[in-house]
Amino acid sequence: MSAATFIEESPTGVEPPRHPKQPDYLHDGYGLKSWLTTHDHKRIGILYLIAITFFFLIGGIAATLMRIELVTPNTDLVTSETYNKLFTLHGVTMVWFFLIPSIPSVLGNFLIPMMIGAKDVAFPRLNLLSWYIFILGGCFTLYSLIAGGVDTGWTFYTPYSTVYSNGHVLAMAAGIFITGFSSIFTGLNFIVTIHTMRAPGMHWFRLPLFVWSMYATSLILVLATPVLAITLALMAVERFTGVGVFNPSMGGDPLLFQHLFWFYSHPAVYIMILPGMGVVSELIACFSRKRIFGYKFVAFASLAIAILGFIVWGHHLFVASQSIYAGLVFSILSFLVSVPSAIKVFNWTATLYKGRIFFHTPMLYALGFIGLFTIGGLSGLALATLAIDMHVHGTYFVIAHFHYIMVGGMLMAYLGGIHFWWPKISGRMYNEKLAQFSAAVIFVGFNLTFFPQFILGYLGMPRRYPAYPPEWQVFHVLSSAGASVLAVGYAIPLCYLIWSFFFGRPAPQNPWNASGLEWTHALSPPIRTNFEEIPIVTKEAYDYPYPETPNRA
Amino acid sequence: MNLLAFDLPFVPKQASAQAGQVDAIFFAITVLSALLCVLLFVAITYCLIRYRSKSNADRTMSMAGHNLVEVVWSVIPMLIFIGLFIWGAIVYVEARNPPKNALTVYVVGLQWYWDIEHEEGPHEIGELHVPLNQPVRLVMTSQDVIHDFYVPAFRTKMDVVPGKYTEEWFTPIEPGRFRVFCNQYCGTKHGQMTAWIDVMKPQDYQAWLVGAGANTESIVQTGARLFRAHNCSSCHDDNSQVAAPDLHNIYGRQVPLSDGTFVTADDEYLRDSILTPAAQVVAGYKSIMPVYKGQISEPDIMAIIAYIKSLTPTPSASRPTSNQP
Amino acid sequence: MPETAASALAEQFATPGQQEEAATLGIWAFLSTEILFFGGLFLSYGIYRVTYHNGFAEGSRHLYFWIGTINTFVLLTSSLFMALAVHAIQDGNAKRLRAFLLATFVFGATFLGLKLLEYYLDTGDHLVPWYNFQPNEYSHPYAVKMFLFLYFAMTGLHAVHMTVGLTALTYLYIKARKNTYTESYHTPVKVIGLYWHFVDIVWVFLYPMLYLIGK
Numbered sequence A: 001m002s003a004a005t006f007i008e009e010s011p012t013g014v015e016p017p018r019h020p021k022q023p024d025y026l027h028d029g030y031g032l033k034s035w036l037t038t039h040d041h042k043r044i045g046i047l048y049l050i051a052i053t054f055f056f057l058i059g060g061i062a063a064t065l066m067r068i069e070l071v072t073p074n075t076d077l078v079t080s081e082t083y084n085k086l087f088t089l090h091g092v093t094m095v096w097f098f099l100i101p102s103i104p105s106v107l108g109n110f111l112i113p114m115m116i117g118a119k120d121v122a123f124p125r126l127n128l129l130s131w132y133i134f135i136l137g138g139c140f141t142l143y144s145l146i147a148g149g150v151d152t153g154w155t156f157y158t159p160y161s162t163v164y165s166n167g168h169v170l171a172m173a174a175g176i177f178i179t180g181f182s183s184i185f186t187g188l189n190f191i192v193t194i195h196t197m198r199a200p201g202m203h204w205f206r207l208p209l210f211v212w213s214m215y216a217t218s219l220i221l222v223l224a225t226p227v228l229a230i231t232l233a234l235m236a237v238e239r240f241t242g243v244g245v246f247n248p249s250m251g252g253d254p255l256l257f258q259h260l261f262w263f264y265s266h267p268a269v270y271i272m273i274l275p276g277m278g279v280v281s282e283l284i285a286c287f288s289r290k291r292i293f294g295y296k297f298v299a300f301a302s303l304a305i306a307i308l309g310f311i312v313w314g315h316h317l318f319v320a321s322q323s324i325y326a327g328l329v330f331s332i333l334s335f336l337v338s339v340p341s342a343i344k345v346f347n348w349t350a351t352l353y354k355g356r357i358f359f360h361t362p363m364l365y366a367l368g369f370i371g372l373f374t375i376g377g378l379s380g381l382a383l384a385t386l387a388i389d390m391h392v393h394g395t396y397f398v399i400a401h402f403h404y405i406m407v408g409g410m411l412m413a414y415l416g417g418i419h420f421w422w423p424k425i426s427g428r429m430y431n432e433k434l435a436q437f438s439a440a441v442i443f444v445g446f447n448l449t450f451f452p453q454f455i456l457g458y459l460g461m462p463r464r465y466p467a468y469p470p471e472w473q474v475f476h477v478l479s480s481a482g483a484s485v486l487a488v489g490y491a492i493p494l495c496y497l498i499w500s501f502f503f504g505r506p507a508p509q510n511p512w513n514a515s516g517l518e519w520t521h522a523l524s525p526p527i528r529t530n531f532e533e534i535p536i537v538t539k540e541a542y543d544y545p546y547p548e549t550p551n552r553a
Numbered sequence B: 001m002n003l004l005a006f007d008l009p010f011v012p013k014q015a016s017a018q019a020g021q022v023d024a025i026f027f028a029i030t031v032l033s034a035l036l037c038v039l040l041f042v043a044i045t046y047c048l049i050r051y052r053s054k055s056n057a058d059r060t061m062s063m064a065g066h067n068l069v070e071v072v073w074s075v076i077p078m079l080i081f082i083g084l085f086i087w088g089a090i091v092y093v094e095a096r097n098p099p100k101n102a103l104t105v106y107v108v109g110l111q112w113y114w115d116i117e118h119e120e121g122p123h124e125i126g127e128l129h130v131p132l133n134q135p136v137r138l139v140m141t142s143q144d145v146i147h148d149f150y151v152p153a154f155r156t157k158m159d160v161v162p163g164k165y166t167e168e169w170f171t172p173i174e175p176g177r178f179r180v181f182c183n184q185y186c187g188t189k190h191g192q193m194t195a196w197i198d199v200m201k202p203q204d205y206q207a208w209l210v211g212a213g214a215n216t217e218s219i220v221q222t223g224a225r226l227f228r229a230h231n232c233s234s235c236h237d238d239n240s241q242v243a244a245p246d247l248h249n250i251y252g253r254q255v256p257l258s259d260g261t262f263v264t265a266d267d268e269y270l271r272d273s274i275l276t277p278a279a280q281v282v283a284g285y286k287s288i289m290p291v292y293k294g295q296i297s298e299p300d301i302m303a304i305i306a307y308i309k310s311l312t313p314t315p316s317a318s319r320p321t322s323n324q325p
Numbered sequence C: 001m002p003e004t005a006a007s008a009l010a011e012q013f014a015t016p017g018q019q020e021e022a023a024t025l026g027i028w029a030f031l032s033t034e035i036l037f038f039g040g041l042f043l044s045y046g047i048y049r050v051t052y053h054n055g056f057a058e059g060s061r062h063l064y065f066w067i068g069t070i071n072t073f074v075l076l077t078s079s080l081f082m083a084l085a086v087h088a089i090q091d092g093n094a095k096r097l098r099a100f101l102l103a104t105f106v107f108g109a110t111f112l113g114l115k116l117l118e119y120y121l122d123t124g125d126h127l128v129p130w131y132n133f134q135p136n137e138y139s140h141p142y143a144v145k146m147f148l149f150l151y152f153a154m155t156g157l158h159a160v161h162m163t164v165g166l167t168a169l170t171y172l173y174i175k176a177r178k179n180t181y182t183e184s185y186h187t188p189v190k191v192i193g194l195y196w197h198f199v200d201i202v203w204v205f206l207y208p209m210l211y212l213i214g215k
């Protein structure tokens, strides 16, 4: 596996002028103010990048503390109360302040206008506003953390959250509520942008699959997030005033909260995977030098996942006392929603066939994604099987399931995407060898952390327990050891990416010889309006020269 | 049917009739998934090696899509999925419908312990004794927040929800002590809300009942006592002056309500009639019964209901319902 | 400083047509968000209305039917004026636009005023569930309490939307005074008009759900 940094080949696109008349977007205005008042989608993407990295570190520190606590069977490092606050903080920051905005707000913002050949998103001011709303929501959440934390879990089940918890539930709920509007506005902006801002000739089936998956994601953002907002608002009002619709001691039904919460949160898990699937489609195509196999199937699979995802929420409530019939319906629907995911996995695999495969860092992440997402998804099928869920619901099996998808899948895709577009974002190259090495460290650390949790889960280890029977210690120790490896794996890219942003080798316009407009028609880094003039699209997406002939070498 | 009645690695003891069935499905899905992963990963690795950038492998006739292939790899998984669904559903439906001859035990979850009452009398905390090979049905509710009664060795669990009754059942097939976990997050000491199930040979169980229940009253007696203590008897007694319905033979009957509808008098209805009587007023009576919501603890309500049920002579055969709509 | 259509074209758009299309699609997407936002409340209402059929009817009878009814007409009228305002500017008649905007505003404000009056009267009747509710005055105290909670939550959220709408109308009016809108450029009028109709339609659902079920 040679690590030639660039893919040298006859360029796939037109070379724009080498000496632009305008400065690139990083140098188009200096100083904090020019950043904090920018309307440039690329700069806003970078603002998000900084913000969510911060929240990832907070969530990661909480995870680290949890994993250290779980090394021994007793509650010794932290008290139960603190442990409960830790996993709540971990879940809340990782889900709402890191993973949901990760690919959409950073890469989506940076790339969608360029990929469709537009100067910016449709509503640039709204875009900036979304970021400020996000930060405001983040402040509330940080306040609740500093004020003493919240111990409800990221699911906020009533009546615990409304009556019994004595954490700062209101502040945290307010934080999530506010951040929700940031998601909504981002989704709205993307939908409108993709509909109305495409360059001439860029019709729907010429869009890169990343755009398709972001479109599907945006639909969910716009249609599911308001339900979370109203649910949390009702929960907060009930906590604040003492009356409401969820409290059983006043004739309410606590199941209603769970239904409303999962009506949002199940679609939300697809917010946390669809963008990753989009990125992976780009990476696989580029590093196999081929058009994605079954483009239309992959594109429509994204929409199918988004739509079907709205009708399976009840699979979180199989043992929550919902009726048996509801259980049956939600189980079969959960299986059906997996079919489009399967379609994607098979199409990516088929793309590799007869490709010309390069093993650059982004590709390593993409391959990691396919493997780990498949394992996570298959464990989701086990959970969707009613009889099995009766046993493993609420155990570490579920924890392992979603970390395989969210960390092994989405986070890998995010890192892969960051590495892939880093030359475009920063105009610099990172050290390829180091990057490949850290991708391998993350892969190993990840499996070591989360595979033992499948076993723990089937043995019956419940979630949200700071203590456990001693016979399970060996698996917890393995998991904690893996988490340390994982932390190192994340620390390395954090360091070399920051370093390369300032000191890396300048990147050429199209180091991977990729086919998207962002590579063929925009400089690295791009100018404020992305293109000197709006490109006219005449080709399909992934217009790589067919590797009909054996390789030149 | 116990397909996998042997010890597997990484699998807890199969101590209930249902455990083997759950393990069998899990085993099947694991093998299927593993096969699939192997197939997929072998295919990927093959492509990666054969079509690595440096190789001169034949790349002619590569395709950008193929409709038939797409249909095949959508339909085959779908069929497998439906198969898995049906298998899982059969076990689940059975696991949620307790048999008629099941022994009933009343369980109340409280922050952060389990309060357990046997019909025969014994009252235990944090420990549940049950006889071997006898189906046991737990009727559960919570005094405060949502809990969940989880027995890994029995492969079963059910949330314990305030304001309603849920149920869970199992047939223990192994004597011994098994762990119970509270499996729904319920606050600070959720992680300490554990208990044990003691599965005893029937004769030991009888001996235990006699010992533990020797100087305790049965749940029906407790209920009768509470029925007087809370002054229910002042209205509902045979010789009371107040116009209140007779509670004999009420359990399982169709009760006419003042708005012209009928309801079946199950546990849930009795509970509601006591806690918020005005919500469903019996036809022909005035809504004068006081509201007991917040006045009586959950275990006590369970005892009172058990007492009211005992006024209906049919033995516990009539199947009380939980909250299925 | 009257803005012309050309100067109102933002940098990221190529043509005014594209800009208008974006704004229209944007407001529709936003309204679908809004529908689901209210949806959570409507669902809660629906479930408890089925569970506590009589209790909800009982609660409904304690509301001020006449205020609710008058308000329904007031709001429908304001929607009519909004539609006329959009129509006026499509014909390029800026003067009638201003008049109709003003009328819309007045009726909208009347609605809010009556709503506040109603809240005031409700408080006097001890109908505020978290403040002075008297359970023993009702035969279904829990259900009535739940109904009243939903009543305040739904009408309160609606009132917040009305306030936003009135603010937007004020903005439109100020701009209209500066003759910003013309026959060829009046997207903001259309967009805010759609929002206004949406808020109106929500009320059309709320009215029977809250005021008529006890009849």
Ligand code: HEA
Binding pocket: A155, A269, A270, A272, A273, A315, A316, A334, A335, A337, A338, A339, A341, A342, A343, A345, A346, A373, A374, A375, A376, A377, A378, A380, A381, A383, A384, A385, A389, A392, A393, A394, A398, A401, A402, A405, A406, A410, B032, B036, B076, B077, B080
């Ligand atoms: C990004 C996030 C994400 C994604 C994409 C998914 C995807 C899926 N999830 Fe997961 N899930 C979560 C995040 C996610 N989940 C989280 C966070 C929780 C817990 C929340 C909490 O309680 O805190 C959870 C919990 C959860 C539960 C509830 C468990 C419980 O608490 O009892 C269930 C039950 O059905 C479930 C099922 C599924 C299914 C069927 C899919 C499917 O979409 C997966 C589809 C993919 C595949 C199936 C793999 C690829 C397919 C093939 C290669 C096909 C070939 C297969 C065959 C031929 C067999 N998930």
Ligand code: HEA
Binding pocket: A056, A057, A059, A060, A061, A063, A064, A066, A067, A087, A088, A090, A091, A092, A094, A095, A099, A152, A153, A154, A155, A399, A403, A406, A407, A411, A449, A462, A463, A464, A465, A466, A483, A486, A487, A488, A490, A491, A494
């Ligand atoms: C959405 C994304 C997401 C991500 C990325 C993660 C990442 C991780 N998660 Fe998390 N997790 C959740 C979402 C996520 N999780 C959710 C939703 C829950 C449920 C919460 C609930 O029950 O309410 C959960 C619960 C959860 C539990 C169960 C707690 C319990 O129920 O008792 C555990 C236990 O091991 C765990 C572990 C980890 C670990 C080790 C990582 C690691 O991948 C994190 C590694 C990252 C870092 C360590 C930071 C970066 C590192 C550096 C920059 C190096 C320097 C720093 C140090 C050396 C500290 N998570």
Ligand code: CUA
Binding pocket: B109, B110, B112, B146, B147, B148, B182, B183, B184, B185, B186, B187, B190, B191, B193
């Ligand atoms: Cu009780 Cu958790």
Ligand SMILES: [Cu+2]
Binding pocket: A265, A266, A269, A312, A313, A315, A316
């Ligand atoms: Cu789900």
